[in-house]
Amino acid sequence: MIVLFDKFTRVVLILWITIISITCLGAFFGINVGDLGGTDNIVEEIVVEVSEKEASTPVSHGDRGENVSFTLAGLFAGIIFGYFWITLFGGNMFYIKKEGV
Amino acid sequence: MHIADGILTGKWIAITYAITILFIAIGIREIKKKSQENPEYLPKLALMGAAVFVISIWHIPVPVTGSSSHPIGTPLAAILVGGFPTVVISTIGLFFHMFLAHGGLTTIGANTLNMGIIGTFSGLFIYLALRKIGLSFWISAGLAGFVGDMFTYVGTAFTLALSLGTDGNVMALWKIFMMGFAFTQIPLAIIELIFTAGIIHYIANKKSELLNKSGLGDRIV
Numbered sequence A: 001m002i003v004l005f006d007k008f009t010r011v012v013l014i015l016w017i018t019i020i021s022i023t024c025l026g027a028f029f030g031i032n033v034g035d036l037g038g039t040d041n042i043v044e045e046i047v048v049e050v051s052e053k054e055a056s057t058p059v060s061h062g063d064r065g066e067n068v069s070f071t072l073a074g075l076f077a078g079i080i081f082g083y084f085w086i087t088l089f090g091g092n093m094f095y096i097k098k099e100g101v
Numbered sequence B: 001m002h003i004a005d006g007i008l009t010g011k012w013i014a015i016t017y018a019i020t021i022l023f024i025a026i027g028i029r030e031i032k033k034k035s036q037e038n039p040e041y042l043p044k045l046a047l048m049g050a051a052v053f054v055i056s057i058w059h060i061p062v063p064v065t066g067s068s069s070h071p072i073g074t075p076l077a078a079i080l081v082g083g084f085p086t087v088v089i090s091t092i093g094l095f096f097h098m099f100l101a102h103g104g105l106t107t108i109g110a111n112t113l114n115m116g117i118i119g120t121f122s123g124l125f126i127y128l129a130l131r132k133i134g135l136s137f138w139i140s141a142g143l144a145g146f147v148g149d150m151f152t153y154v155g156t157a158f159t160l161a162l163s164l165g166t167d168g169n170v171m172a173l174w175k176i177f178m179m180g181f182a183f184t185q186i187p188l189a190i191i192e193l194i195f196t197a198g199i200i201h202y203i204a205n206k207k208s209e210l211l212n213k214s215g216l217g218d219r220i221v
Helices: A007-033 A039-051 A063-089 B010-037 B041-055 B074-081 B083-100 B108-132 B137-164 B170-206 B215-219
Strands: A002-004 A095-097 B060-062 B067-069
Touching: A007 B060, A007 B170, A039 B067, A039 B137, A039 B170, A063 B041, A063 B083, B010 B041, B010 B083, B010 B108, B010 B137, B041 B074, B041 B083, B060 B170, B067 B170, B074 B083, B074 B108, B074 B137, B074 B170, B083 B108, B108 B137, B137 B170
Parallel strands: none
Antiparallel strands: A002 A095, B060 B067
16 A cells, blocks of 8 residues: 655645745735835835935846746746755655555 | 845945855865765755755745745755855855846845855754754754844844944944844744754655765764
């Protein structure tokens, strides 16, 4: 008999689902409450107040450009991560074959 | 914690670059040595590089504070691949973050100092200290993630205060910048605690030899 997911993997999956749920909940509130800007932006506004220095970045995206670039970055990083994960852990790490069954 | 271009003064750009270059040089030497000793090291380093890149730009909204921020991932990487090599992968990650409109070219030194050096080594120190007194993998790793995350932002606020402050008001500025980060960052540091603890506990159970070959960790793990 093949058992899908050992006890610890189940715990980790529950934790990951919890984290993703928190993220989704945050996004839900973000849509309803308004734009939840990054702390970097908040601190950059403080910098302008205390020093009149203006933050700049070599590359800037519009809202849609940012979404596209983040998606692409996540996609490529995920491919690299997955490739090396399988190299290190093997492809069947979620399956434990019960002895003698 | 991504400091953008145009904020730091020339003096602090130079100082932060100098410190970072020193750590990168040691990191490259360590990577070379470890990859010759262990063929699994380079895949592990590449895996952690991709993880740090994504984790450190993974913006999570915190509705209570009305803003969003991201974890850092470097304490996790430090436990698995060692402290100095983590500085190298952090720098590479921060370079690519620039193309996602985060950080800047003149501030890679400062951002690496805060996330790649302060975040990494504060977390690693906590992990090693807690393992030495006999705490479990997941508690040690989780607290390393929490401390590394918070110290990154303490360091960022301090870097900004040092660069923009004049005589006598550095600590006052540090408090102002820290207030900008702290309330949003505490819940994210807790998330960092959870996933660092979970991943290290998983690896300790599934493939503990990955922890046994992690440089500084060798001494006590």
